[in-house]
Amino acid sequence: MDSLLSLFIGQYVADLKRSLALFAPELVLATAFVLLVIVDLIFQKSKYITGVVALLGFAVATIFMIVSPANTSFGFWQMYVFDPFSNFFKYIFLISGFAVVLISFFSNELNKSDRTMGEYYTLILGMTLGMFVISSAGNLILIYLALETMSLSSYVLAGYTKEIKRASEASLKYVIYGALASGLMIYGISILYGLTGTLSLFQINAFLTQYQGPVFPLVVASLLVLVGFGYKISAVPFHFWTPDVYEGAPVAITAYLSVASKAAGFAVFMRFLKAGFIDPTNASEQVWTMVSSIDWKFIVAVLSVLSMTIGNFVALWQTNVKRMLAYSSIAHAGYMLMGVTVMTEGGYIAVMIYFFTYLLMNFGAFYVVQLIANEIGSEELEDYNGLGYRSPLLGTAMAIFLVSLTGLPPTAGFVGKLYIFQAVINSNMIWLAVVGVLNSVVSLAYYAKVFRNMWLRGVDSNSAPLKYSIYAQLLVYAFVIPTLYYGIFWTPLVFWAKSSVMMFIGK
Amino acid sequence: MFTIFGIGPLTFITFLPLLGMLILLAIPSGKDEKTKETSINLLRWVTVGITFIQLVVALLIYANFRTDLVGVNDPNSFQFVEKVKWISVKGLPLFGDLNIEYFVGIDGLSAPMVLLTALICFVATFSSWSIKKAHKGYFMMYLLLDLGMMGVFVALDFFLFYVFWELMLLPMYFLIGIWGGPRKEYAAIKFFIYTLFGSVFMLLVMIGLYFSVGSFNLLDMMNPANFKPGEIFTGFQTTWRLVAFVALFVGFAIKVPTVPFHTWLPDAHVEAPTPISVILAGILLKMGTYGMLRVAWPIFPEAVAYFNNYIAFIGMVSIIYGALCALGQHKVGKRDLKKLIAYSSVSHMGYVMLGISALNSNGLTGAIFQMFNHGTITAMLFMIVGVIYDRAHTRGLDEFGGLANKMPVYTGIMAIAFFAAIGLPGLSGFISEALVFLGAFATYPVLTVISALGVVLGAAYMLWALQRMFFGKLPERWSGPWDPTGKEYKHDDINGIELAALVPLAIVVIFLGVFPGAVVNLMTSSVNHLIEIVKIGGQFAGM
């Protein structure tokens, strides 16, 4: 008995050691989080030092990500999963992390003289840590914890400019909707626990393969869990917070929420579906068989169509660019859900490719919105008149990002859409593809409004040109160039997504 | 095949505008009046230079073009072929091996179009002298548009074709939207959304074809043996194949535009600045019919057999409806010369559709030749409207009269264009229309006879316009010089730059009226081959 216990402890310690080695990027982020609090205490005067430390934290985490051996295994006794799939999303979070910190440096609304920025960057790190964990979580406890880590940080970040009424209002709405969604989600988890007696996705999967009981509670529980994910990816009908929060929050945070937070939601949703509900013994590359009788394909397809259509059509009436981009991000969640609907490796690859392109163009678009707001102090569509002539760089960049968001070649957005439609057509869901392409035509109508106002109006106005520092301009190029480059040579992108789609499902 | 600096001629001619854009980008905009003027002139002449080199290369291609090679679906008989791997991904789950090639080449179908594109882009640069604001942006967009159009005509990979096809939308949107007339915003977005609506379905069909064939190569898609069993477009006259054909047809028909997809055209034409109208009518519309012949017809031949009657009918309706609308411009209250010409375009592109539906050598040759001729003639007509609009700032039909005395040279040029548009023998329009009618009569006698009415209507609205504007009495308000300050227009008649744009086209129109073989010979063997493909493909459908 004694030897058995020591054997168990030995195994446990060995697993812990191995896992901690692989857990290094997350540890770095956690360390940087603590370090930032201290740095903020010491250098209270400086606005940028905490941001620089945050960047360093991201950089070190990236190095650990790169040097860590390619590994697909459990960590921490099946709580955690190390696999290429989570690594892909971790890189997405890191790139977005860099982007959001850099964007924040150039934000006038954030860098007011009477505001301390230490907590801001600290919370960004905390949010990123939550995203890292959620993309690797293999257990519902961990999923819930990571989701809340993300959410709690983002509630505060959304209202960080607390002297602005709409920011506080956005924050309040966010926290109420968020708490409701997470409440529904853990209620679902509790039912799932009651049905299966476990919280590990892999054991749930094993349980479901033999499950003979009633389907109804299982469907209810799964749908309730889906609310939590749907809320994170802002899919209709869980999207009500999105426009308000996106409009009210600082632009940098809006961009971060629209990309990284959504990516985290997708990562966990895709893993939840694949690890929990796909028959692992029968998961060929082409078709996945489901272990339960829940028609996930249908559910996700409905969410996808609703998100696309409602997102795009409501966006048509928006007069605030940030709010319009919020609805566009709902629509994009719908496009990406199309890839999930397919329920094959190919569909997941398409979603991952889409995410990378979406990261570039959406961050770019929000960054331009922020730079413009810095100078003209408005995000209203009407105030954009003639901006293309006042700042040709921003006008051109914005046009490129919006064209990319519409999905026209030769931009990265087209590549993303191409793969999504390929996946959908190949699985014979042609009606869905038709809905998707019609939606992209609709989306053109409102994206075009922005570059219409920027270029087609106010041609002859002689307003002063907008001046930006060389660094702010360089950052614009940093988004524009890859958006165009990956629209023409996207081979590396596809290779990356292809080698990352491998998800560890416990076998 | 010859090369230019080691670059294939088609790559060179397609991507030369990109080089031009970089040069334009480097030109500083100037500080004071004088340097600004220099800068603008520099922008203009660089663009002229770039498009002139393009024209020269196009003529070199023309000179080296072998008319005996058939092309269409035979990879070995395309000319000036360049084939490079562009995107190559192996063993992707679901998608398999993804191969997209940079594959360009021309045959008898595309050679006239390449020639036309180079010619029209060159002459339209001269009519761009009338552009008054944001010159740098204008010429850059102009060259980008040039690139997209040329690319469409040389691409042999469906993916490449699609990229060029979409690439052209954005510059066109801005060219109409920034430099256009009073309702430019409406016209620009209408054009954009209409064309995008058509092309997204093309995208879906392209993806479906890719899964059925395993490559994006257009020539592979034309061979029924390449279709893998069990895929969506495999088979013969299956529902999906017919649906795909209709989707492609609608996508291209919006561009042509045929009735009932034509409503964007009058708006776009009326609002667009002169050179853009010229390009729109001269080249863009041809992309629709070219796309049909290059993509839809050879890939889905049996669907052509299935739908051919409807296509002929659509052609007939376009001819008559376009002509009636143009005639309607003579009614009180409308009277816009530019709109008249826009509707005449709908009518003239109807001839092309009718000729295509004839499915015989005469009809198809006539159709492609009509594409070329309509490109040159309508380009002239729009420039002529531009000349008078720049001076009078109006183009109402009833606001002019007796211009023949005031502007004799202008009237002479105008007469060539008007009579060519009517189809007067000795000018190029006659030959192509005659060929279309000859061909179509053999297949659809009744429809052809009705369509011939379009020629009568055409003569009516053209001659009426001619009479109203150029003969009779000059109204009081135009009796003085166009520009009293004498800065812009030194004399009443057409000026040198405008002549530089119009005269080459007039020469081409007259020359092709006398020696149509110069263009017709390019296409004969390809046309016959295309007809063979469509006929063989459609045989089982009882043609």
Added chain:
Amino acid sequence: MLITNIPLEFYLVLSAILFVIGAVGVLTRRNAIIIFMSIEIMLNSVNLTFVSFSIYFGDTLGQLFVFFVMAIAAAEAAIGLAIVLALYRLKQTVFVDEVNLLKW
């Protein structure tokens, strides 16, 4: 008397009722403070479900989860109240229907 003498269903129905009360409260109440109280009721009903399942399964996992839920509920309430406070300073109200700058 053992806890398990009462059938599991009783606990589940109770927690379901509590959960619905909480959810309805969140959706219908206008006062932000009461909304947060309703959220607490929801979370506690979840806790009840977890604990009862845990007892009946003889498995500690559910009880473990409850600790996390409680910790997070506290954090959520703290942040939520802080936000309400920030908003109260700007608008002198805690009623969510008076917070209406943002609308579609």
